Amino acid sequence: MYDIAIIGGGPAGVSAAINAKLLNKNFIWLGGVSVSKKVVLAEKIKNYPGLPDISGENFGTALKAHTESMGIELTEKVVTGIYDTGGKYTLLAGDSEYEAKTVILCIGAVNEKPIEGENEFIGRGVSYCATCDGFAYKGKTIGVLCADKRFEHEVEYLCSLAEKVYVMPMYKNCGVKAENCEIILKKPHKISGRLRVESIAFDAGEIKADGIFILRNAVAADTLLHGLKTEKGHIISDKLCATNISGVFAAGDCTGRPYQYIKAAGEGNVAVHSAIDYLAKL
Amino acid sequence: MYDIAIIGGGPAGVSAAINAKLLNKNFIWLGGVSVSKKVVLAEKIKNYPGLPDISGENFGTALKAHTESMGIELTEKVVTGIYDTGGKYTLLAGDSEYEAKTVILCIGAVNEKPIEGENEFIGRGVSYCATCDGFAYKGKTIGVLCADKRFEHEVEYLCSLAEKVYVMPMYKNCGVKAENCEIILKKPHKISGRLRVESIAFDAGEIKADGIFILRNAVAADTLLHGLKTEKGHIISDKLCATNISGVFAAGDCTGRPYQYIKAAGEGNVAVHSAIDYLAKL
Structure with missing residues (x-):
């Protein structure tokens, strides 16, 4: 069982993974798309402090180089369901299952609304x-x-x-x-x-x-984890990245606007610190 | 009168200044210490995504280069008082006064407790x-x-x-x-x-x-701005960086732990977006 499962390969996930590694936690990092694919379409990024006027491609490469330099690997799988299985969370991703004490959702903004009837028939077709x-x-x-x-x-x-x-x-x-x-x-x-x-x-x-x-590349947050509170498609979270479900944290675009790389990276850091505080209290 | 006054030369202030500039706002950036002096003492920074294993000195230089490349200059003055002067804020810094519609506090963590009697005798010695x-x-x-x-x-x-x-x-x-x-x-x-x-x-x-x-390099937040709510020395703010005073936002270490550069930079970005939302409603 992992201490922390980080879901999402974007900048929030990268930041969470870097911190989980530095803080010596037993974690898994899952995501359908690695960061280098995700941010590559961005044009010039002008407001990531310290990397002025960087292209999306170079930014993706820089993030990938950072994780690689620390020996961190993304397990490239789309998580399709998270279940509270009594004091722990079970994550389904393809034909694999993972268990973790805490979950950090860095799943990005899901722009598409569900199809009418989609949520109603989950598990029934x-x-x-x-x-x-x-x-x-x-x-x-x-x-x-x-x-x-x-x-x-x-x-x-x-x-x-x-x-x-x-x-x-x-x-x-x-x-x-x-x-x-x-x-x-x-x-x-x-x-x-x-x-x-x-x-x-x-x-x-x-x-x-x-x-x-x-x-899809992303599953809507409340579809992924039943009972997770959202508002207009965004996970409701506080400034310490806590959601309404204990042990579940959220970071990045999935927590709402502004949709900004630096905000996402900042929250990824905070979420790991909050998860570690939570683990300490268990 | 400025739209936004950003106070603090650290990573939160840098991020706020970069975004205020990009978003074409009329702003002033005040701080007692520029970022290059502030972070220079940090040893290796390992968790600022995209800049792996960077020294404090090089990080400071990178932030300074970023603001300079955008023509942004820190006005090196310590702000010693902020006063609500009816729909605007008046900032005292040395022998200068500045007026702004919104204020973003990026004043760092004030580690020192006030001296006994200090708050009581402000303005009376x-x-x-x-x-x-x-x-x-x-x-x-x-x-x-x-x-x-x-x-x-x-x-x-x-x-x-x-x-x-x-x-x-x-x-x-x-x-x-x-x-x-x-x-x-x-x-x-x-x-x-x-x-x-x-x-x-x-x-x-x-x-x-x-x-x-x-x-001192920094004045405690509630000394700086009367009525600002704090808890254990940190400004109480929400995830959009709003404080209890409308038009006043906070970002970085002054809002509480974790004390991390990437968290500070993320909040600096969010605070500017929130200030702009606030200005739009005025």
Whole structure:
């Protein structure tokens, strides 16, 4: 069991990981996207004190070099669920499970709103993890919302199991090639059914489906951890990065505006200190 | 009148100044010590993400280079009082006055407790500013607590006015040379009097004095701004850096632990965004 699980590969996660390492804690650092991929799209960053006028690419490289110099590695997995399992937290990430005494959420701002019906049908046809739940759809018909090209291998895995797969890529040039796959260039706007998912609706028309896999870079905070208080999509946290759930801390864009690298890095530091204070009291 | 007055030359102040400049605000940046002097004593800094294993000296240089590259200059003055003057704040610094709509306090952690009687006799014999109040002690007897060698010119100025000056340097090798100056190598522990200061007591013995000048690098937050809520010496602020006084924000070590450069820099950024939100509502 880890002392601390840090979730998120952006600047808040980097800062948390650096401090957890320096303070000699037993921790795991999980994230779907490493920082170098995440900040690379930023143009010039002018307000990260000490690194004037740095490009997103160079900033990502600098952060990566920092963690590497300390022997810190990101475990590149998307965490799809966090469960309070009695005095500890169990994290699901792909087909792996991790246990930790404290959790630091550095999961970024989730810009997308959930699809209508998404939260309602979680566990009843809505899934965030192909490797976790794919097998249950052997021989069935499913939809897959694929937010990023790098999830295509998961889509292909689902194609190898399901009879029919409707893929809804949120980017251009989807490369999934499977005979039983049909590409729909529309965004789903509603998930419906009685007890379980039965159909997925678009602006015009709908498809019948036994389930939908939603493969996004980030899962909304309160979907990830049931009972976590949020407001307008942001985790409610205090100045010491504590959330409403004891042992769970939050840092970076997921805690609200301003969306700024230096603010995220600062909170990552604070969150680790708060987690350590919490561990000391256990 | 400025939109924003930023007080403090450390990493929180640097970050605030960079953001105020980028966001095109009319601001003044005041501080007794520039960042290059302040962080220079730090040994290796290992947890400022993006600048691995940097010395305090190089970190200070990097911050200074950042502000200089943006044409930002610190006005090197110690702010000794902030007054709400009706919809604006008036700041006293040496013999200058500045007016601003908002104030961002980045004044660092004040480690020293006030001397017994210090707060009680402010304006009645206790002063923080030689150039402001020195003239009132022409021909009188005063004590001067001098916390830093760089205030010695102020001590000498006081010696040119007062009849007798007891200097209490808080460092070795005090260089003040004046015929009417007597050096006391003890720390005062109590300031007493009836209506005004009359004496200064040490562990053993006391001196008669008409006043005492306390020349420190930082003035305690609630001494600086009357009515500002503090707890154990730290300014009470929320995650958006707001204090209990509207239009007054706080960032960095003065808001509490952890005392970390990256936390300070993050808060400096947040405080400017909050000040701008506040200005927009005026």
